[in-house]
Amino acid sequence: MTFSQLAYHNIVRNKRMYAAHFWSSAFSVLMFFTYALLLFHPDLDSELASSSVTMSLLGTMGLRVSQVLLVIFSFFFILYSVGSFLKTRNKEFGILMMHGMSHRQFRNLVFIENMLIGCAASMTGIAIGLLFSKFILAMISKLLAIDNGLSFYVPVQAVVTTLAAFLVLFVLISLVTSRMVRVNRLIDLLKGSEKPKPDPQASVWLSLLAILLIGAGYMTVFSFATGLSYSLIVLMTGVVLVVVGTYFLFTQLSVYVMRALKRKERMYFKKTNLLTISELAYRLKDNAKLFFIVAVISAVAFTAIGTCTAIGHQGLAEMTNPYAFTYYSYKGNEREAEHAAEIKKRLDEANVSYREASAALKYAGNDLTFMKLSDYNNMAAALGYETETLTQDNEAFVVPTSVYQERIYSNQGAVDEVQLTEGKTKMAFQLIKAASHQVLPQDYGIIQLVVVSDSMYDKLPDNDREGGASYTVHGFVVDHWEKAGAVTDKLMTFFYPENKNNYEEGAFSFVALYPQWVMAKQANGLLLLVSVLIGVVFFTFAASFLYFRLYTDRERDQQQVELLSKIGLTRKELHQVVTRQLLIMFFLPIVVAVIHSGVAFTALQQLVHFSVGKSTLTVLASFFAVQIVYFLIIRWRYLRQLQKAMV
Amino acid sequence: MSMVEIKDISKTYAGKISYEALSHINVSIAEGEFVGIMGPSGSGKTTLMNMIATIDAPTSGEVLIHGSNPFHLSSEKLAIFRRRELGFVFQAFNLLGTLTVKENIVLPLTLDGVSVEELNRKVEAIAEKLGITTILHKRTYEISGGQAQRAAIARAIIHRPKLLLADEPTGNLDSKASRDVMETMSKLNKEDGTTMMLVTHDAMAASYCDRVVFIKDGRLHHEISRSDNQHIFMRNIMDVLSVLGGNRDDLFTVGLS
Ligand SMILES: Nc1ncnc2c1ncn2[C@@H]1O[C@H](COP(=O)(O)OP(=O)(O)OP(=O)(O)O)[C@@H](O)[C@H]1O
Ligand SMILES: [Mg+2]
Numbered sequence: 001m002t003f004s005q006l007a008y009h010n011i012v013r014n015k016r017m018y019a020a021h022f023w024s025s026a027f028s029v030l031m032f033f034t035y036a037l038l039l040f041h042p043d044l045d046s047e048l049a050s051s052s053v054t055m056s057l058l059g060t061m062g063l064r065v066s067q068v069l070l071v072i073f074s075f076f077f078i079l080y081s082v083g084s085f086l087k088t089r090n091k092e093f094g095i096l097m098m099h100g101m102s103h104r105q106f107r108n109l110v111f112i113e114n115m116l117i118g119c120a121a122s123m124t125g126i127a128i129g130l131l132f133s134k135f136i137l138a139m140i141s142k143l144l145a146i147d148n149g150l151s152f153y154v155p156v157q158a159v160v161t162t163l164a165a166f167l168v169l170f171v172l173i174s175l176v177t178s179r180m181v182r183v184n185r186l187i188d189l190l191k192g193s194e195k196p197k198p199d200p201q202a203s204v205w206l207s208l209l210a211i212l213l214i215g216a217g218y219m220t221v222f223s224f225a226t227g228l229s230y231s232l233i234v235l236m237t238g239v240v241l242v243v244v245g246t247y248f249l250f251t252q253l254s255v256y257v258m259r260a261l262k263r264k265e266r267m268y269f270k271k272t273n274l275l276t277i278s279e280l281a282y283r284l285k286d287n288a289k290l291f292f293i294v295a296v297i298s299a300v301a302f303t304a305i306g307t308c309t310a311i312g313h314q315g316l317a318e319m320t321n322p323y324a325f326t327y328y329s330y331k332g333n334e335r336e337a338e339h340a341a342e343i344k345k346r347l348d349e350a351n352v353s354y355r356e357a358s359a360a361l362k363y364a365g366n367d368l369t370f371m372k373l374s375d376y377n378n379m380a381a382a383l384g385y386e387t388e389t390l391t392q393d394n395e396a397f398v399v400p401t402s403v404y405q406e407r408i409y410s411n412q413g414a415v416d417e418v419q420l421t422e423g424k425t426k427m428a429f430q431l432i433k434a435a436s437h438q439v440l441p442q443d444y445g446i447i448q449l450v451v452v453s454d455s456m457y458d459k460l461p462d463n464d465r466e467g468g469a470s471y472t473v474h475g476f477v478v479d480h481w482e483k484a485g486a487v488t489d490k491l492m493t494f495f496y497p498e499n500k501n502n503y504e505e506g507a508f509s510f511v512a513l514y515p516q517w518v519m520a521k522q523a524n525g526l527l528l529l530v531s532v533l534i535g536v537v538f539f540t541f542a543a544s545f546l547y548f549r550l551y552t553d554r555e556r557d558q559q560q561v562e563l564l565s566k567i568g569l570t571r572k573e574l575h576q577v578v579t580r581q582l583l584i585m586f587f588l589p590i591v592v593a594v595i596h597s598g599v600a601f602t603a604l605q606q607l608v609h610f611s612v613g614k615s616t617l618t619v620l621a622s623f624f625a626v627q628i629v630y631f632l633i634i635r636w637r638y639l640r641q642l643q644k645a646m647v
Numbered sequence: 648m649s650m651v652e653i654k655d656i657s658k659t660y661a662g663k664i665s666y667e668a669l670s671h672i673n674v675s676i677a678e679g680e681f682v683g684i685m686g687p688s689g690s691g692k693t694t695l696m697n698m699i700a701t702i703d704a705p706t707s708g709e710v711l712i713h714g715s716n717p718f719h720l721s722s723e724k725l726a727i728f729r730r731r732e733l734g735f736v737f738q739a740f741n742l743l744g745t746l747t748v749k750e751n752i753v754l755p756l757t758l759d760g761v762s763v764e765e766l767n768r769k770v771e772a773i774a775e776k777l778g779i780t781t782i783l784h785k786r787t788y789e790i791s792g793g794q795a796q797r798a799a800i801a802r803a804i805i806h807r808p809k810l811l812l813a814d815e816p817t818g819n820l821d822s823k824a825s826r827d828v829m830e831t832m833s834k835l836n837k838e839d840g841t842t843m844m845l846v847t848h849d850a851m852a853a854s855y856c857d858r859v860v861f862i863k864d865g866r867l868h869h870e871i872s873r874s875d876n877q878h879i880f881m882r883n884i885m886d887v888l889s890v891l892g893g894n895r896d897d898l899f900t901v902g903l904s
Contacts, residue, residue, distance in 0.1 A: 001750045001757050001766070013745045013786075095741045098702065099755045099802070100730020103722050187703040190741075 003105070007112040017551055020544035021081055022121055028074040028537045029125025029166050032067060034136055035533070036158035037129065039063045041137070041150055059526055066530040067165075070537060075169055077541040081548060082114060082177045088552045093181060094189030110178035118170025126162055130155075143529060145521040200285035202255035210253040213245030221603045242596060246295055249592065251288040255281055275564070275577045283585060287549060291589040294542045298593035301538070302623075303600045305531040306616030321441035322383050324354070324481035325491065326511045327474040333507035340474050343491065347476070350487035357382035358474040359440070365463040366420050367447035369470075371399070372457045379439040382477050388435070390453045396429035400438050401446045409434035418450060425461050440473060441511070481513055488514040532619065536626055543630035546585055550638050558645035565646040574646070578639055586631045594620060648714055650810060650842040651676040651699060656708030658694055658865075668694045669705070669865045679840040681833070683847060683856035685884070687892060691865040692846045693738055693814055699844065700735050700812050701725065712810065730759050734808035736816045738846075740799040742787040748798045749774075749783040755806040773801045776831050778824070792819040800828060804835060811835070811843045817852050829855045850888065854881035861887055 001009075011018055038044055039060060086093075093106065101109070129136070134152045141150040181189075220238030258281035261273075284291070325343060329336040340358075347354050359375035376399070377387040388397065396418065400406040420427040429452060440449070452460070462470055478484055495510040550557075561574065601616060651674075658669040668691045676682050684692050697703040699710050701717045709716050717725055734755075742751045749770055750757075756766045774780040777797045782790050790798070796819045803811060813832070817825040833855045835841050845856060853859050854877045861869040869887055873880045 001746075001753055002763070003757060003760070006746075006750075006757060009750065010745050091741075092743055092745075095737075095743060096754070096758075097726070098700070098729060098735055098741075100726050100728075100733075100758050102726030102730075102758075105726070105758060185703055186701070187697060190702065 003108070004112055007109050008116065010109075011113055011116055017085075017548070018117060020547040020551070021078075021085070022117055022124075024540045024544035025074070025078060025117065025121035026125040026128070027540050028070060028077075029122050029162060030129050031533050031537050032070050032074075032165060033126055033129035033158060033162045035063050035067050035070070036161050037133055037136060037155050038140060038150075039067070040155060040157040040161070042153060043148075043150055044146075059522075062526050062530050066534055069534055071165055071169060073534065073537065074166075074541075075173065077538075077545075078169070078173050079176060081541070081545055082173060083180055084545075084548070086110065086177060086181055090181070090189045091191075094186050097186055097189065106181070107178035110181075111174040114174035114177060115170060118166065118174070122163055122166040122170070125166075126159055129162075130159070140529065143525040145518050145525065200255050200258070200281045202252045202259060202285075204256065206248050206252040207256040210245050210248035213241050214249065215245075217241030217243075217245055218599050221599060224603065243296055246592065246596070247292050250284070250291045250295070250589075254284045254288070254291075254588070258284060272569075272573050272577045275569075276580045279577070280581055280584060283549075283581065287546070287585065290542070290545060290549075291585075295589040295592045295596070297538060298590055298623075299596035299600070301531070301535050302593060302597035302616070302620060303604075305527075305535065305619045306597065306601060321511070321513055321516070322438065322477065323441060323475035324478035324484060324513045325476040325488075326441050327476075328509045328511070329472040329474070330507050331470070336472065336508070339495075339508060339510075342494065343474075343476065346487060346491055346494070347478075350484070350490075352478055352484050352487055355382040355477045356474065357477075358472060360470070360472045361440075361446075361449075362457065362460055362462050362470045364420055364425075364460045366418075368418060368420055369446045369449050370457055370460055371449060371451050372454045373451055374454050376435075376439060376451045379475060380437075382475065383437070383439060385435075385437050385439070388451070390432070390451075392430075393453055393456050394428065394430050395432050396450050396452045396456075397433045397435060398431060399435040399440075399449045399451060401440055401449050402438070402442050406436075406438060410436065418448070420460075427460070429456075441475075485514055488512045528619075532622060535619075535623060539623065539626050539630065542589075543586070543627070543634060547634050547637070550634070554641055557642060561642045562645040562647060571643070571646065574642060575639065578642065579635060582631060582635050582638070586627060586634075590624070590627060648678070649675045650678040650680070650713065651844070652711040652714070653695075653699070654708050654711065656695075656698055656705040656710060658691075658698065658703070659706045667865060669698075671708070672862070672865075672867055674860055674867070676842060676844065678842055679836070681836045681843045681845070681855065681857045683845050683853040683859040684862065685847060685853055685859055685888065685891075686862040686868070688848075690862050692862065694865075695862070696735075696812050696814050696844065696846060700733065701729065702735075730755050731806065732809040734803035734806070734811040734813075736796075736799050736803045736811075736813040738814040738818070740795045742795055742798060742802075744787050747784055747786055748779065748790065748794075751787065751798055752783075752801045752805055754802060759806070769805050770801075773805050776827075777801050778827065793821070793824055796820060797824070797828065800831075804832075804841075807835075807839055807841070809842060811841050813844070814846045815848065816845070817847065817849055822851070825849065825852060850881050850884045853884050854878075859884055859887075861891055863891055 044059065093101075096109075097106065133155065137150040137152060217238045217240075220234060220241060224235045224238060258277055261277050262281070325347075327339060327343060329339075340356075344354075344356065357375075357378040359371055359379055362370045364370055373388065373390055380387050390396065398409065398418075400409050416431055418429050418431060420429075429450065431450075435451075440446070491510065492512060492515070495508075561569070565574075597616075653672055653674040653676075656669060656672050657667065660666045660668055672695065674682075684695065686692050694703070698705050699712075704718060712728075717728060720728060742748070743754075746754075752770055752773065753761075753766050756769065770783065771780070774783055777800060779794055779797050779801065782794050782798075787795060787798075796816060800813070800816050803813065811832070816832075817828055820828060829852050832843060832845070836843050843856075845852065847853050854873075856873065858870065858872045860867065868891065871880075871883050871887060
């Protein structure tokens with residue numbers, strides 16, 4: 001046996017102990033590789049760029065940033081888990097040193113072991129990535145709405161980058177960890193792992209403090225959101241309160257609850273409760289810090305991901321341009337009729353059925369923009385809304401021009417009257433109602449859109465200038481516009497032959513819904529891809545760490561199970577005890593995180609006028625699904641180990 | 648010059664109730680000497696061995712080996728000292744679970760970078776002597792307590808140390824195997840001139856020593872040297888033990904052998 005064989009045997013013969021560590025490392029390599037696969041894809045740039053320059057920038061930036069995040073993340077998690085591996089092996093190191101292993105040899109041993117695992121994990125991660133790269137690319141091009149799909153390619157660059165990044169990472173980890181075991185006296189190492197665990201203790205006051213801090217934190221966040229105190233310091237205070245409270249929740253309150261349950265004898269001595277609770281008290285105390293970290297990071301992640309997806313979604317949800325194609329004509333545009341005809345011709349050629357309507361807008365001053373009743377009715381008809389009538393000349397109604405306005409109008413109605421006092425003109429209109437739908441593409445430039453009778457419209461002054469504009473809108477409603485990608489392309493090149501992404505200032509502008517929709521979908525997809533993959537890696541590490549903790553306790557557990565089975569614990573009861581314990585270990589931190597982020601969302605909801613709930617639910621559900629899978633796998637393995645000890 | 652010089656060492660275990668496990672012990676062991684240490688359970692024998700084996704440091708006093716304090720060596724030199732000159736048999740065997748019996752035995756040689764051929768040759772020889780040839784390729788959880796003990800002894804002597812410290816190496820063995828182990832050790836002592844310290848509860852095993860030191864409650868109690876006859880020596884040891892007290896197990900073992 002040579003020295004490196006010693007290291008090799010340590011790992012191979014302890015493979016169950018290293019399994020979770022190995023697979024989670026391999027998994028994070030796989031995720032990194034997936035990003036690299038995308039980042040270096042020869043077509044990705046052009047495919048994304050075809051929709052927009054910013055999108056391709058967002059794409060590459062997003063992927064790069066997540067790669068960096070992923071590596072930093074993996075570094076700390078692997079460091080943490082290797083560190084605790086080493087601690088459980090104190091006795092082994094003590095024996096080796098007793099037989100003359102020098103510090104240098106010890107560092108070499110740890111280094112070699114880590115590098116072996118690191119290399120194996122990197123290779124495995126990349127191999128799996130290569131094997132499934134075709135599938136991965138197909139999935140991603142669907143997620144990112146890339147029409148032509150991403151073709152398969154030989155990702156030499158991706159492989160090299162991934163290998164290089166993780167080799168560096170594992171070398172660093174090996175260097176750091178090999179210096180982590182401090183050897184003052186051998187006796188400390190030799191006795192190291194034998195220390196009996198003290199009965200878990202918790203203080204009533206600190207447990208109460210946990211509840212108080214979290215409560216106070218929630219209140220503070222709400223007072224920020226409801227505008228009682230509008231300062232970032234208040235928000236930060238709230239967050240800090242909750243974080244500290246969460247710390248005590250896991251280190252004190254959870255243990256305290258277990259102790260309190262123990263005192264309830266009628267409950268405690270009922271069947272397997274005794275086992276479940278007394279074991280849980282230890283496990284909660286042992287893993288309190290891990291649970292704390294998982295809960296806080298998950299809460300932050302849920303909130304961040306939810307907010308991101310909501311914003312990404314906003315493009316889609318609020319993109320309330322009802323027209324597949326919109327043509328704006330400003331003052332001095334001589335080709336309006338020609339262009340309108342051209343659009344119709346092209347649409348006809350492409351066999352796309354459409355309904356067209358146009359409206360002239362007149363800015364009259366006092367933040368008021370006017371539209372003719374007949375134009376409004378044309379547009380409403382094209383969009384399939386009800387038409388309106390005005391019985392008197394001084395009657396008018398308002399039309400929302402943004403989702404925000406739509407909500408305000410429907411909540412509080414419009415003001416009774418609008419007055420126009422511009423120069424010599426003094427006019428007043430009685431507002432009879434507010435239209436329930438927008439008929440124009442969302443336009444924040446219009447402060448209030450008022451529809452008046454055709455005859456009054458002509459009498460209105462035109463004050464086209466800064467702060468308001470008069471122009472004509474041609475809207476084309478197409479029922480299945482998401483399939484009109486080809487004709488959209490042709491029209492874009494017709495109007496903007498030089499650069500179809502450049503909506504330059506001019507006498508007219510042409511907007512198509514299709515590219516905007518693709519862009520929103522891609523932005524959303526990228527954000528989701530980036531955040532969910534990182535989130536999944538985080539959960540993998542956390543789960544593997546729990547597994548490792550269970551595994552290091554296995555001898556004690558097995559002895560206990562052997563003893564219990566001798567005095568008549570059935571298999572079913574064992575299942576029950578283990579399932580309950582693991583359920584709490586796996587889901588308590590996440591439930592706490594969900595509650596925290598739930599509070600954050602309700603607070604956030606007060607600040608913004610779009611719904612953040614729906615997109616978040618999807619994200620939360622997918623994380624829960626991942627966690628359930630890990631729960632099942634680890635429960636299965638752990639039970640198998642314990643059942644071996646049953647007699 | 649003496650090989651081991653124990654100079655006025657005391658050891659107090661700190662804790663809620665601090666406990667003085669050793670108190671002002673002075674022992675000197677000459678080069679090539681074979682010294683037995685006996686005493687009731689809990690009297691501080693393992694503690695004393697740990698001090699000599701550089702596993703633990705005394706609270707006061709010092710242990711000199713070859714006239715110098717090993718704790719003053721650089722960590723690299725201390726490692727080399729442990730690897731080449733020191734052999735230690737733990738009371739609890741302390742075999743490594745991830746290794747086979749053979750791999751456990753060759754550990755000191757592996758750490759010293761000895762060639763595989765030489766290493767194999769030495770393992771064969773020593774396994775033969777201790778009767779564990781058949782279990783060399785088993786893992787440690789597949790062997791009996793006595794076999795594990797012999798493997799631990801093999802590991803402590805394979806590199807022919809200058810100083811061998813053995814904490815109850817025959818505790819789990821039957822009298823035949825005990826005798827074999829003691830013969831092997833005695834031979835090593837005679838042929839190689841290895842200095843040895845042996846902790847034991849067994850008067851038969853102790854009778855192989857040149858001298859037996861008795862401790863009780865952490866203090867030196869008595870010391871007897873061997874005359875020519877091993878049998879007479881054994882009688883003497885048993886006499887002291889009966890005066891010393893100790894638990895029934897000790898007397899029982901003595902009675903058997
Ligand atoms: N780490 C420790 N902390 C506190 N007390 C200790 C520690 N190790 C040993 N002791 C105490 O020191 C005393 C001597 O212990 P030691 O292990 O040296 O006894 P021993 O003579 O080897 O006994 P045995 O024959 O049973 O092996 C005992 O009373 C023991 O309780
Ligand atoms: Mg002892």
